[in-house]
Amino acid sequence: MAGVRLQDVAELAGVSMKTVSNVVHDYQHVSPRMRERVQRAIDELGYRPNMLGRRLATGRTGLLALAFADVTLPYFAELARRVSDLAEEQGYRVLLEQTDGTLEGERAVVSSSEAGLVDGVIFQPSVMSSAELAQTRTDIPMVILGEGAAPLSIDRVMIDNVAAAREATGHLLALGRRRIAFAGHEQVHFSRTSELRIAGYQAALEDAGLAADPGLLIPTLAISPIDAATAVGAALDAGLEVDAIMCRDDLAAIGALRALQERGLRVPGDVAITGWDNTMMTAVTFPSITTIAPDLTALASRALGMLQERIDGLTAMGRHELVGFELVTRESAPAV
CATH class of the missing domain: 3.40.50.2300 (Response regulator)
Structure with a gap:
């Protein structure tokens, strides 16, 4: 209800405006019975406290x-x-x-x-x-x-991010994969996020005695599954051979999955994939996607x-x- 005032709530609840104010500002000394009575009036009238007034009264807006x-x-x-x-x-x-x-x-x-x-x-x-x-x-x-x-x-x-990328890449290595690409980092405006994840990816390769190959980095124009599908597809069409792809995020993983399937490559049989973020969609893609899950x-x-x-x-x-x-x-x- 538009234009509902503190006074209107007080009249409906049969209490003082001060009592209503105490409930609105969550003061502890209001009894549970009185708080419930005022809250019913607030809900019935659709009263919304004025944020500026609240800040002036308490120093906070909530x-x-x-x-x-x-x-x-x-x-x-x-x-x-x-x-x-x-x-x-x-x-x-x-x-x-x-x-x-x-x-x-x-x-x-x-x-x-x-x-x-x-x-x-x-x-x-x-x-x-x-x-x-x-x-x-x-x-x-x-x-x-x-x-x-x-x-x-x-x-x-x-x-x-370095430790997480290292773990994801290490998992791919443990599956016996050796031509592991990194896909989904920005082609321009390279972010700190991508920098750290590539650092962890490289560290895991070096732990396994493998040299980091710049030719296995697949950047994208934007952070999106469409751009990732385009970039991974172009790399494969140009002759890039991989047996795994660690993706910067789940969107890149979904795009990579699409590109591989369009070219008749089996996941994970031919190419294993990991994502990042554990967003809801990764559990229902086909196949479902292994991913880093931040807490x-x-x-x-x-x-x-x-x-x-x-x-x-x-x-x-x-x-x-x-x-x-x-x-x-x-x-x-x-x-x-």
């Missing part, structure tokens, strides 16, 4: 921002769900902000655009430098996710925990922490 490059990418969609669910348990609502992976979009996240609206920001940068992030405004608490720029002054949570629950939980500590006034130097991952083995590269 809103958090979650910002990353592209909300359509399955990994970010699944991460957003985890963050939103955990934030709700802590009494917060989450606003999604898409940066499109542009410098302008990322600068907007850390500038005045969020001032007065949210209590804190969880942000996965793609292009902003560590130096620029370090000089951003400090009145909005922020936690950074992922492998990109992370100044010492800002908290960051990520998985160990998204731990990632979201730790980021929210750090952010809450900053909101509560913590002013220490940034904490850079790792959460776990596992290799989920499926049909495209089965267990040894």
